[in-house]
Amino acid sequence: MIPYTANTLKAELNSRGWRLTPQREKILHVFQNLPRGDHLSAEELQHTLEERGEPISLSTIYRSVKLMARMGILRELELAEGHKHYELHRPHPHHHHHMVCVQCNKTVEFNNDSILKQSLRQVEKEGFQLIDCQLTVTTICPEALRMGWPSGLPSNWACTRVISEDK
Amino acid sequence: MIPYTANTLKAELNSRGWRLTPQREKILHVFQNLPRGDHLSAEELQHTLEERGEPISLSTIYRSVKLMARMGILRELELAEGHKHYELHRPHPHHHHHMVCVQCNKTVEFNNDSILKQSLRQVEKEGFQLIDCQLTVTTICPEALRMGWPSGLPSNWACTRVISEDK
DNA sequence: CCCAACAAGATAATCATTCTCAATTAATCA
DNA sequence: TGATTAATTGAGAATGATTATCTTGTTGGG
Numbered sequence: 001m002i003p004y005t006a007n008t009l010k011a012e013l014n015s016r017g018w019r020l021t022p023q024r025e026k027i028l029h030v031f032q033n034l035p036r037g038d039h040l041s042a043e044e045l046q047h048t049l050e051e052r053g054e055p056i057s058l059s060t061i062y063r064s065v066k067l068m069a070r071m072g073i074l075r076e077l078e079l080a081e082g083h084k085h086y087e088l089h090r091p092h093p094h095h096h097h098h099m100v101c102v103q104c105n106k107t108v109e110f111n112n113d114s115i116l117k118q119s120l121r122q123v124e125k126e127g128f129q130l131i132d133c134q135l136t137v138t139t140i141c142p143e144a145l146r147m148g149w150p151s152g153l154p155s156n157w158a159c160t161r162v163i164s165e166d167k
Numbered sequence: 168m169i170p171y172t173a174n175t176l177k178a179e180l181n182s183r184g185w186r187l188t189p190q191r192e193k194i195l196h197v198f199q200n201l202p203r204g205d206h207l208s209a210e211e212l213q214h215t216l217e218e219r220g221e222p223i224s225l226s227t228i229y230r231s232v233k234l235m236a237r238m239g240i241l242r243e244l245e246l247a248e249g250h251k252h253y254e255l256h257r258p259h260p261h262h263h264h265h266m267v268c269v270q271c272n273k274t275v276e277f278n279n280d281s282i283l284k285q286s287l288r289q290v291e292k293e294g295f296q297l298i299d300c301q302l303t304v305t306t307i308c309p310e311a312l313r314m315g316w317p318s319g320l321p322s323n324w325a326c327t328r329v330i331s332e333d334k
Numbered sequence: 335c336c337c338a339a340c341a342a343g344a345t346a347a348t349c350a351t352t353c354t355c356a357a358t359t360a361a362t363c364a
Numbered sequence: 365t366g367a368t369t370a371a372t373t374g375a376g377a378a379t380g381a382t383t384a385t386c387t388t389g390t391t392g393g394g
Contacts, residue, residue, distance in 0.1 A: 059382095062382060
C-alpha cells in the first residue's frame with residue numbers, strides 16, 4: 001500500500017500497540033528489495049537474511065511475516081504445495097494474480113484491475129474491509145499439455161469438466 | 168445435474184489408468200449430497216463417512232480427495248488457517264468465490280461471473296488449460312471492525328464464526 | 335532512566351499431510 | 365471366467381511447516 005520507511009512502519013505498528021524492532025525492519029527491507037514478482041517462503045527469507053549477515057530466528061520470521069500479512073503489508077500466497085510464500089503487498093497498478101499449474105506448480109503472474117474493483121464493490125456491499133484479493137487460477141500448463149497430460153485422455157477432457165461457461 | 172455417476176466416474180478414472188473403488192465412490196457421494204456452499208476438511212469427511220457406517224481410513228481420504236481435486240472433480244479451498252477444505256466443483260452458474268476474515272476466518276461466498284470470464288481469457292491467451300479459478304478476498308469482517316480492529320480488540324475475543332451460505 | 339509490556343531466540347510440541355509396506359482388489363487379457 | 369498385474373487400501377510411522385512455551389532481552393511511555 002504505502003512505500004514503507006522505518007518511520008511509517010513504526011507509526012503503523014505503534015498505532016496498533018505493536019513495536020518497531022530491528023528484525024521487523026530488516027524483514028520488510030528484504031521484501032522491498034526483492035525483484036518484482038518474487039515471493040519467499042519463511043525459510044527462504046531466513047536464508048536471505050543470513051547471507052546478509054543479519055540472522056533472525058525462524059520463530060521471529062514466522063511471527064513477523066504473519067503479523068505483517070495481517071496488517072496488509074505483505075501478501076500471504078498459497079501457491080505451491082506444502083508451504084506459504086510471502087511478497088510485498090503492492091498497490092495498483094502492481095497488484096497481480098497467479099496462474100498455477102497443478103502438474104508442476106509453475107506460477108505465472110498476471111494483472112487484471114477489474115478483479116480488484118469488483119472485489120472491492122462486493123466486499124463493501126457486505127460491510128467488510130478489504131485487505132487483499134487474490135485470484136488463483138488452477139491450470140495445466142502448455143508443457144504438461146504437450147507431454148500428454150493427463151495420459152490417455154482425449155485432449156478435450158478438461159474442457160468438458162472445466163467450469164467454462166460457454167464452450 | 169451433477170455429471171458424475173458411478174459409471175462416468177469409472178470411465179474418467181480408467182481412462183487415466185486409475186481405478187474405481189468403493190471408497191472413491193462413497194467419497195464422491197458425500198460431496199454430492201452436501202448442501203450447496205458446504206465444504207469439508209479431510210477429518211470432517213472422515214467423520215461424515217463414519218456416521219454413515221462407511222468408515223474409510225484417513226490415508227485413503229487424503230489420497231482420494233487430492234486425486235479428485237487434480238482431476239477437477241473437487242475444488243481444494245485454502246480458506247481458514249491450518250487445513251484445506253474440499254467441495255464439489257460445480258459448473259456455472261454455481262461457481263463461486265470466497266471472502267475470508269483474517270480475524271476469525273469467517274467465510275462468505277459470492278458469485279461473480281465476469282471473474283471466470285476474465286480468467287478464462289487470460290489463461291487461454293497463455294496457452295494454459297483452465298481447471299478452476301478461485302478469488303479469495305482477505306478482509307476484516309464487520310464484527311471485528313465494530314470491536315475496533317486492530318487495536319481495540321480484547322486479546323481473547325473472537326468474532327462469531329459463521330459460515331454463511333449465500334450472499 | 336525505570337518499569338511493564340512486548341518481542342526475540344531456542345527448542346519442544348502440534349498437527350495436517352505424506353509415506354511405507356504388507357495385504358487386497360480392480361481391471362485386463364488369455 | 366480366472367489368472368495376472370498393478371493399483372489401492374489401511375495402519376501407523378515419518379515428515380515438515382507452523383505454533384506454543386519459556387526465558388531473556390528490548391522498547392517506549394512515564
